Amino acid sequence: xxxxxxxxxxxxxxxxxxxxxxxxxxxxxxxxxxxxxxxxxxxxxxxxxxxxxxxxxxxxxxxxxxxxxxxxxxxxxxxxxxxxxxxxxxxxxxxxxxxxxxxxxxxxxxxxxxxxxx
Amino acid sequence: xxxxxxxxxxxxxxxxxxxxxxxxxxxxxxxxxxxxxxxxxxxxxxxxxxxxxxxxxxxxxxxxxxxxxxxxxxxxxxxxxxxxxxxxxxxxxxxxxxxxxxxxxxxxxxx
Numbered sequence: 001x002x003x004x005x006x007x008x009x010x011x012x013x014x015x016x017x018x019x020x021x022x023x024x025x026x027x028x029x030x031x032x033x034x035x036x037x038x039x040x041x042x043x044x045x046x047x048x049x050x051x052x053x054x055x056x057x058x059x060x061x062x063x064x065x066x067x068x069x070x071x072x073x074x075x076x077x078x079x080x081x082x083x084x085x086x087x088x089x090x091x092x093x094x095x096x097x098x099x100x101x102x103x104x105x106x107x108x109x110x111x112x113x114x115x116x117x118x
Numbered sequence: 119x120x121x122x123x124x125x126x127x128x129x130x131x132x133x134x135x136x137x138x139x140x141x142x143x144x145x146x147x148x149x150x151x152x153x154x155x156x157x158x159x160x161x162x163x164x165x166x167x168x169x170x171x172x173x174x175x176x177x178x179x180x181x182x183x184x185x186x187x188x189x190x191x192x193x194x195x196x197x198x199x200x201x202x203x204x205x206x207x208x209x210x211x212x213x214x215x216x217x218x219x220x221x222x223x224x225x226x227x228x229x
Binding site for chain 1: 158217221222224
């Protein structure tokens, strides 16, 4: 199957700093990528839809100024957590969609990035 | 918000037994998918079933879909310790350009 790479896999930062997480589709072009947040032992909550060359679409309750998303190319989307606070500590997962919806199959997910804010 | 609920929330079985997980959803759908997640890892797609299908098989996996009841089940036969993971259903809410996940079932297969 297709490969989506997410980096870094783990990051620890101090409160007040910003952290950037990258999501790359390695062997296909992804016009649309998605960012999810997952708390321990809970499900994935969709944060935003990242569209190449345009502004991201945020889900209700997600602060767009807090979670900056950039999808500058067909293979890369970035999520920047600005002025991070301990409550932002979580597991962030990206996924990439290949082809028309519904792709015969699925979205392709990254391995996730665990953010710990001290 | 979550699309639906899986039950049970946690399931522990002996290796070799069958594991059945259920998923209920609230809106109309075009398709429903099941994913697996090992602890602290990303998601792996298992199987997709379209709204006009009632049952689908893939290896040791069997998925059923009842659109009248807005529910689906995932059956893993002859379970193995390596099947230990969380399992999520996800739907497209009838054509939304993304997936919405259920609450998940944590499966533990005891060797």
